[in-house]
Amino acid sequence: MSRLLLPLPMAALLSTSALAQSLPPPRIGDQPGFARVVLDLPKEATYQIEPLGAALRVTLPNQTVTPGLHFVSLPELAGYVLEQHEDQAVLILLTPQGVTPRSGYKTMTLAALQGEGQRLVIDLSGAFVDTSPLLSFPEFRFVKSGGRRFSVVVDAGHGGPDPGALGPVAEKVVNLEVALRVRRFLQNAGVEVIMTRESDTAFSPDKRTDLAQRVALAEGKDLFVSIHANAAVPARADGWCGLEVYYHSPETTRPFFPSPAPLLPTPPSLALNPLEALEAAQPPSMQGGPLDPGAQPSLEDPGPIPPQSLPAPTPQMTSLRRMELSRTLAARVLSYTLGATAAVNRGVRSADFFVIRYTSVPAILVEMGYLSHPIEGQNLRNPHYLDRISYGIARGILEYLENDHPFK
Known part of the structure; x- marks a missing residue:
């Protein structure tokens, strides 16, 4: 009887032994x-x-x-x-x-x-993103504008003697490349666009004067959007990447993380409201804060503000209302830019940057990636990726104008 049973247990034992050999870690x-x-x-x-x-x-x-x-x-x-x-x-x-x-x-x-x-x-790596060519910008038709034409100031951060952050490309260069693309997308949708610069220039070599004159262009317009690229301290350069959008708030508030919007266009009545999904998965820590030299003047010695360049707030919009609308605009822009790029979501954040603090209209500052990151810095040289970032910024602006912006 044992002779009849031996082959089966032995075969099973050999099979189990072969299967039980674990893969190395x-x-x-x-x-x-x-x-x-x-x-x-x-x-x-x-x-x-x-x-x-x-x-x-x-x-x-x-x-x-x-x-x-x-x-x-x-x-x-x-x-x-x-x-x-x-x-x-x-x-x-x-x-x-x-x-x-x-x-x-x-x-x-x-x-x-x-x-x-x-x-x-x-x-x-969070810097492995979608760098494939972008299909043509979808046609966008305003439904709620009632025939009025929206007007947006697009600010390409830095310029002239101020290069901004440095990496595989100078920040002032990539800021302008994206700003010009955003202008083209918005103009194709029928929006008037005012550029703070169209080449490697600045209003003044004095940073505070330069920023004040950029802000002054927003008087009487609908929006102000400042475009920047980021940098991190050397100890964080390998780890920090992704997109973040800032709005001004008198107090530091917790960041929130809108979900990526679908890349394909949606009818205005069905457009995603990114504020409905504020608590998405948390991104990496921001301890120590990003570095974007020149996004604001030094806070240690701010110096006088050129009074001739700063417009008074428009009476139709209180500072609280402006903050609320800026926050909504920031959520729209970040949501659509995330959808276009699949980049890391670093959230919508409040800050005291000059150009978003002193505007008389809703204003945001977009940080479109870290030039200091070994991979993301190279992404910001890729024209297909810049197209995607520009599409996301423009599409977020258009969705905000259609769905959220108050009519005067």
């Missing part, structure tokens, strides 16, 4: 601007990758791993979890900067360094 590398995860797999292994927002899940059929939680503490990878579900191994990568089907990670499969296996390489 993933190898983690810290690279400039991204984290690299390498999985050593058998040659015949297959896998499925699913972006889950705050995590990236890798499912490995017919493989085994040793379950456990492992902390890494990189800006792009907080840690990872290994799980075993019957005959499937699962690796869950915890991604503070987030992953979507369009952003946050890249993969490639390489031959093993030794033997006949393979390597699954997963690179993680």
Whole structure:
């Protein structure tokens, strides 16, 4: 009887032994601007990758791993979890900067360094965004304007003797490139656009005078939108990336994180209100604050404000109302720019920047990415990505004008 039963248990034992050999733990590398995860797999292994927002899940059929939680503490990878579900191994990568089907990670499969296996390489970074060419700007028709023409001031930050932040490209250069694209999109939709500069110039070599004259252009207009690129201190340069939009508030308020708007146009009556989703997934910490030299004069020694250049607030709009509308405009612009780029959401934030504090109309300051980041700095040289940023800013402005802006 034993002779009849031996072959089956032995075969089962051999099969279980072969299956029970666990995969080695993933190898983690810290690279400039991204984290690299390498999985050593058998040659015949297959896998499925699913972006889950705050995590990236890798499912490995017919493989085994040793379950456990492992902390890494990189800006792009907080840690990872290994799980075993019957005959499937699962690796869950915890991604503070987030992953979507369009952003946050890249993969490639390489031959093993030794033997006949393979390597699954997963690179993680919030700066991996959608840089594909943008389709033509959709036609936008105002429904609620009643025949009036909106007027918007578009401010390309810095210029002339002030380069702004420096990276693969000077901030003043990329600010102007995006501002000119925004102007084209808005003009095609029938909006009057006033530029604070159309070339590498400034109103004055004195920064405070220059900013005051930019602000003065907003008098009697509908909106003021200032376009900037950011920079971080060297210790944070590899980790900080993404989009943020500022509005002025007399007190520091908590940032909020509107959801990305759909890229395709929606009817005005169905347009997304980003204020309905203020508490989306939290982005990376902003401890220490961003650096954008020249976005405002020095707060340590502000000096006199040129009185001849600053308009008085219009009587039709109180400072509180202006703040509320600026906040709504900021949410619109960030929501549509996130939808166009799939970039990291750093939120709508309040600040005391000169150009948004002293305007007489709703005003925002857009920080469209970090020139100091090894990858995002290169993104800001990519014309397709600049098209997407410009589309998002323009589309957010148009949606605000159609749905939120009060009529005079």
